Amino acid sequence: MPTIDALAPFYPWTKALHLIAVFAWMAGQFYLPRLYVYHMQVTPGSATSDLFVVMERRLLRAIMNPAMIGAWILGVTLILTPGVVDWHAGWWHMKFAGVIAMSGLHGHLSAARKRFAAGERPRTERYWRAINEVPTLLLIIIVVMVIVKPF
Numbered sequence: 220m221p222t223i224d225a226l227a228p229f230y231p232w233t234k235a236l237h238l239i240a241v242f243a244w245m246a247g248q249f250y251l252p253r254l255y256v257y258h259m260q261v262t263p264g265s266a267t268s269d270l271f272v273v274m275e276r277r278l279l280r281a282i283m284n285p286a287m288i289g290a291w292i293l294g295v296t297l298i299l300t301p302g303v304v305d306w307h308a309g310w311w312h313m314k315f316a317g318v319i320a321m322s323g324l325h326g327h328l329s330a331a332r333k334r335f336a337a338g339e340r341p342r343t344e345r346y347w348r349a350i351n352e353v354p355t356l357l358l359i360i361i362v363v364m365v366i367v368k369p370f
């Protein structure tokens with residue numbers, strides 16, 4: 220993978236900004252499925268349901284989408300910084316798999332938001348309770364990979 224020498228002096232800043240974007244993204248990943256759990260419990264079209272629709276839309280549009288885009292742009296900038304990623308290391312591939320899964324989950328949550336907004340009740344409350352645990356698992360995998368680098 221070719222790297223860009225001019226990025227080297229900015230490495231600590233790129234990493235700090237990457238982590239800030241990641242934290243904002245994760246906050247949304249933890250909260251949105253929890254909102255879906257509550258949303259499943261209210262009648263479509265009720266005032267409470269409409270309030271959930273607004274909360275879910277704002278969370279995705281104002282926080283999660285920009286945070287995911289920022290995490291990706293800064294993450295790719297880190298990849299392009301010389302000496303940061305060892306492409307032979309197993310931890311890097313495992314982290315990347317975790318990041319792809321996290322992005323897939325984001326897409327899944329985003330698609331469900333549109334269905335909730337249309338008055339549907341996609342899946343079951345139990346399903347959203349289970350999905351609520353997935354970001355935590357992915358976070359543990361990713362952080363152990365980038366910090367401990369076990370293989």
Ligand code: HEM
Nearest residue numbers: 241290291294295297298303304318321358361362365366
């Ligand atoms: C969105 C796509 C992402 C890309 C392309 C990406 C890429 C990278 C790269 C190349 C590094 C530098 C590794 C190093 O300095 O050793 C890094 C650091 C880091 N990333 Fe990501 N990342 C992404 C998303 C995430 C996510 C979702 C998390 C956590 C849930 C995360 C957590 C971290 C952490 C904790 C570090 C700091 C590791 C250290 O101190 O060296 N990243 N990322």
